[in-house]
Amino acid sequence: MSRKCSLFEYLVRVTGCLLFAFLIFTCSKDDAPPPVEGEEEQPTVPTSSGDLPLMVISTPNNTIVDEPKVNGEMTVIKRGELLFEGNIGIEIRGASSQFFDKKSYGLETRDASNQDLDVSLLGFPEEEDWVLHGPYSDKSLVRNHLIYGLARDMGRYASRSELVELNLNGTYRGVYAFMEKLKRDKNRIAVSKLTSDEVSGEDLTGGYVLKIDKLSRSDNGQSYTSANSFESRIVPPSAGMGQAINFVYEYPEAEDIVPEQQQYIIDYVSQFEAALASDTFTDPQTGYANYIDVDSFIDFFILTELSNNVDGYRLSTYIQKDKNEKLAMGPIWDFNLAFGNADYCSGGETNVWAYKFNERCPLDIWLVPFWWERLLQDPAFTERLKQRWATLRGSTLSNGTILGKVDGYIGLMQEAGAIDKNFGTWDVLGIYVWPNNFVGQTYNDEIVYLKDWITNRLEWLDGAMNEL
Template sequence: MATPIFRKNLLFRFLFLTVFILIFACDSDDPVLTDDDVGQEPDDPIALQDKLPQFMVDTQGGTIVDEPKISSQTTITVAGDVVYEGNIGIEFRGASSQALFPKKSYGLETWDENGEDIDVSLLGFPEEEDWILYGPYSDKSLLRNILIYDLSRDIDRYASRCLFVDMTLNGVYQGVYVFMEKLKRDGARIDISKLDDDENTGEDLTGGYILKIDKTAGNNLGEGYNELNSFVSAYPPQNAAAGQEVYFLYEYPDAEDITVAQKAYISQYVADFESALASDDFTDPDTGYTAYIDVASFIDFFLLNELSNNVDAYRLSTFMHKNKNGKLKMGPIWDFNLAFGNANYCNGGDTNVWAYKFNERCPDDFWLVPFWWDRFMKDPTFVAQLKERWLMLRSGAFADTAIQARIDGYLAELEKAGAIEANFTAWPVLGSYVWPNNFVGNSYDEEVNYLRDWLAQRLTWLDTQINNL
């Protein structure tokens, strides 16, 4: 039986411990939970309304491959609210990037419960079924593609609409992605006429078409370039050191659907354009090259690629299209992750070279620039229009202040969302070389400052060069 003294000591210790716990709790810096905190992630300082849209994909045990797309589920939230939930098909996309980079990019289709394509509006974009989640990896600024696409739309040239999102795959955070529209024939994308397989004569046969100069990939038929998926230019690229040729891939109608008559029409149209451009009378307004192309679209395409010194310009990821009864137009632009000084080969990092003169610097490359652009520069009328357009854009969308303001806006959005830190925690590549970086910054700020400085130097050089054409 405990003695009275022992019981008193025990009671004293209990009271002392209780008072100590209460004092410690009152002095603690831990926040007091309120109703507003319910539902917040533990230790997450970012308010829900400040976060990027959250794009979550669940493959339900399936493994994503290059082709075909596998059935999955997606949930998209904005400020914590579910804005879309449904079935998708998902696959890897990209040629070089898919093989080289652990952070993958994805092609998506929105599907119904039966696995059939269904048009929906995602994150405010016009209804469609085909989408892309592009994962910037070698572009450590995260900004290059979204910047050039926004600039293109600023000058009234359609480019893929795009937004920054956070992507989570099967419960694992994948980093900052750019949610984008896939380039395709559509009234809100590449706005050309539908061309059915029974439209093989007369006016119907004149459009619409989409062609592409690019690597063979995706659903191209057969091995490499062949008569099923492409046609070849009759004019070899200038400075070709190894017998290289230029191939035009059938993008719409694609290689599986395009008819013999449609192939004959569009290949002959391009051949006629090239013949007119190569002729002695190429500047004639009636019989020269301008009878076949929309010159203004070619000039804007040129300026967007030269602004960024896109090392792939004119020779890869190069789209063109032709509407019914219309002329050939260049664009939309595509794939600028190696632009703006982010390539350490063929002078891709330089601010003081012409992108269209790629062949002079790298004549051994398999993919070379068609002869078109050098020929255009020999036409005084083309050059005069180019100068006029450049001056107009430099006072608007291409002004230094306008471009820097766009970058400021992206940074404010990403910083507020805590997305920069999260991305480079998931992918710790800052300070490390990732092919084909021309510059390796030790911090995100250094990467963005490099981009800003590069652009300032590039714009100054182009001002002088274009004025002296």
């Protein structure tokens, strides 16, 4: 008696892919579903080509929504090889991106009983929480993937990511960036685990993860409250409508953090801000440097300014503090509107400072904290920034290195035919998709724009850094 085919084998059989010769030894023809006379031909599931993995996800009888995750199954194939097959939970994710036709998804890997299960996917360290980011307004398809790669090359943790193709419930959905969800983990945001009984002494000093961001359902509410966040005591520059900077509890989460821990991190951030705002802020012993990892602030500044991220410093901004350590910036997150892809608040310009967002858009709800303007008033900070910039421009952030990464990503997608398939599914070339600063008629137009924008930005920053 022949055995039952796996999900992977069945998908490959349906598509009639080149692995048929392999499957004939592992699955009898008797396993294939018999044809139904008069039945319309079903759409085929695309196979993986080249080195671009294919993720095939099915959620039988379950509609994917924005919370909770629904049960599903996922298969990952690369060059015809089965890399993963198992259960998952999946939901729609994102804020403004949820209005796009091409959705992004959060997923968690699960065991046979649909309990969370740590696995290694595409060579990433084992974990259970993952993200499928669907570039839509970013018609280059690579902005997030690019900046995360640059950050890691600079020695900073950023979400590991890989470009993939997605087939969802029998329908091809285009090119996605598969990436790690940001969370406290020894291989992600590597701060110490903080339990509810650690409320004094050294234990209380870490680890914490905060973010400056909009609130989501997972943040325990749709408005800033003392339960989910705390407010900066210093008004952001140019604020004209009573705007404030709110620090959201990311780890421990709002429902887990205890009062002693809340008070500790509130006091620490407040002391840092007070020192930075003081007349003696440059003093190496009593000033701001006593509270922060200056090098992490410099690298965060460089990555945000390199890309002129219009959301930079004020949204999707993560801050961490480990046990017995200073406050550190990062990891970076959500740069799909960067690299000239925003038509508001000078997001498309190559010759403005991103940290001066408040001057251009003082009525925006979410503003940039005073930190960056004040830090650049310290000659010691600016000198370290210039030195770091000069070093990176000779290596990781050279024109050739950055543009070479872009070319590599394009070559990978072209080999798989994924660019044509993506825009055959999402016909957005030549069409404005919020908040495009540039609308190319072809994919090549979009890439020429991106590469020219990067080149011009680097040239401007070279001069602007020297003038600080």
